[in-house]
Amino acid sequence: MYKRLSMVMFPILLVALIGTGVWGYLEHQEKNAVLIKAENQYQRAFHDLSFHVDKLHTELGNTLAVNSTSQDAYKKGLINVWRITSEAQHEISQLPLALLPFNKTEEFLANISNFAYRAAVRDLSKNPLDANEMKTLNTLYERSAEISKDLRGVQGKVIQNNLRWMDVELALATQKEPQDNAIVDGFTTVDKKVREYPEINWSPAVMSMYQKRDMHMLSGPESNAEEIKQKAAQFLGIQDASALQVVENGPGTEYQSFSVTAPKEGTADGAHMDYSKKGGQLLWFAASRNVTEKKLDLRQARDIGAQFLDEHGYKNMTAVNYDEYGNVAHMTFAPRTNDVINYIEKVAVQVALDNGEVTGLEATDYVYGKKDRQIKAPKLTAEEARKVLNPEFKADSVNQALIKNDIDEEVLCYQYIGRVNGGLYRIYVNAETGAEEKIDRLGAEEAAAVTPT
Numbered sequence: 001m002y003k004r005l006s007m008v009m010f011p012i013l014l015v016a017l018i019g020t021g022v023w024g025y026l027e028h029q030e031k032n033a034v035l036i037k038a039e040n041q042y043q044r045a046f047h048d049l050s051f052h053v054d055k056l057h058t059e060l061g062n063t064l065a066v067n068s069t070s071q072d073a074y075k076k077g078l079i080n081v082w083r084i085t086s087e088a089q090h091e092i093s094q095l096p097l098a099l100l101p102f103n104k105t106e107e108f109l110a111n112i113s114n115f116a117y118r119a120a121v122r123d124l125s126k127n128p129l130d131a132n133e134m135k136t137l138n139t140l141y142e143r144s145a146e147i148s149k150d151l152r153g154v155q156g157k158v159i160q161n162n163l164r165w166m167d168v169e170l171a172l173a174t175q176k177e178p179q180d181n182a183i184v185d186g187f188t189t190v191d192k193k194v195r196e197y198p199e200i201n202w203s204p205a206v207m208s209m210y211q212k213r214d215m216h217m218l219s220g221p222e223s224n225a226e227e228i229k230q231k232a233a234q235f236l237g238i239q240d241a242s243a244l245q246v247v248e249n250g251p252g253t254e255y256q257s258f259s260v261t262a263p264k265e266g267t268a269d270g271a272h273m274d275y276s277k278k279g280g281q282l283l284w285f286a287a288s289r290n291v292t293e294k295k296l297d298l299r300q301a302r303d304i305g306a307q308f309l310d311e312h313g314y315k316n317m318t319a320v321n322y323d324e325y326g327n328v329a330h331m332t333f334a335p336r337t338n339d340v341i342n343y344i345e346k347v348a349v350q351v352a353l354d355n356g357e358v359t360g361l362e363a364t365d366y367v368y369g370k371k372d373r374q375i376k377a378p379k380l381t382a383e384e385a386r387k388v389l390n391p392e393f394k395a396d397s398v399n400q401a402l403i404k405n406d407i408d409e410e411v412l413c414y415q416y417i418g419r420v421n422g423g424l425y426r427i428y429v430n431a432e433t434g435a436e437e438k439i440d441r442l443g444a445e446e447a448a449a450v451t452p453t
Contacts, residue, residue, distance in 0.1 A: 053148045056112070057145050060144055063081065074128075074129065082120060085116065151186070220280065228258040245262075260272070267287050296351075296356055316335050340402055344404060382398050385430075388434050396418045401415040403437065
């Protein structure tokens, strides 16, 4: 009996054992293939980074070598610097450096990118690089040479010793201190040197890119938790504020604010709001819920959103943008003053399309952008500015609009909404210079919302 059972079971167990071995081998091969692919991607990103930082140094030198009156050559050189630096930043993002102290080098490259871009897009024939900017370019040329040299040193060690990036990723992920790891040591050395560089005199335009919104930018007295609770209750239309919970965020810092939570039927976890401590201004409100059907159209949602804003103190608002998903209308409104649409003080509103309930409000731009502005009269007429547009462009409407351009300057524009090449576009033309500042392609469903009434 035992012998007969063994004769039956042995082949089965043998096949199972062989199958397990084959499965394990295939799994091992598949895992190795994934690791090899990841390693190859890391190696490619690293060698491309080294190449582009070296190329950056060369391009900065080429730009400095041209005659100071050759504005076209300067523009071309600065555009190349911006492009190369952007590629280097992209390659850094592909490397497992999240746990390495490399943020100063990333910030340095980001500043170079913004400096080059902002200088390149302006009219250098009217506003050439000044002495401080030329000095900055020379400084960037010298420091990029040092960074390039250090990265090439790391690259040489990687190639010579056949070092693997996967070892770095594993060590960082497990929070183990790699012993004598040339890659980690090399990147740490680069970042340490960048940290020790004397501060560069970046232009105000570049630094404005990194201007953080903090409470020092706001006006008004500081609010306490009880005052915020009462404001939130009033906003929500709640008579008894006792059910509201208020938590202070960042006490003692420049980002002090209050978060409010209120019970709300139909939502997963109630309504949520954030208020600034200074001035007690509402930053955002959300009472999200599932909206399973659509009963309202765009115009109805737009009118509901406009009425809601008017009732809560956001006056003279006009719809300027529209989108819809999940049976919820997502609309942007901007104030219109003296026939100028002010995009800098915009707010976003969400309206549920089943019953018209307002389920969200984003007012951060409004809070931080609101101030008294003296808007100068446009130098160009709408007809004069219209001449720079494509002759095939058929304008449905034109309005004056205050926007921020690509270099973060507030500019008065003519906003033309119209059609060309089968699409609907919003085009902004500078009302002083006639330059096309921005072009937005709009979805067909936006037509009713963006066309002023």
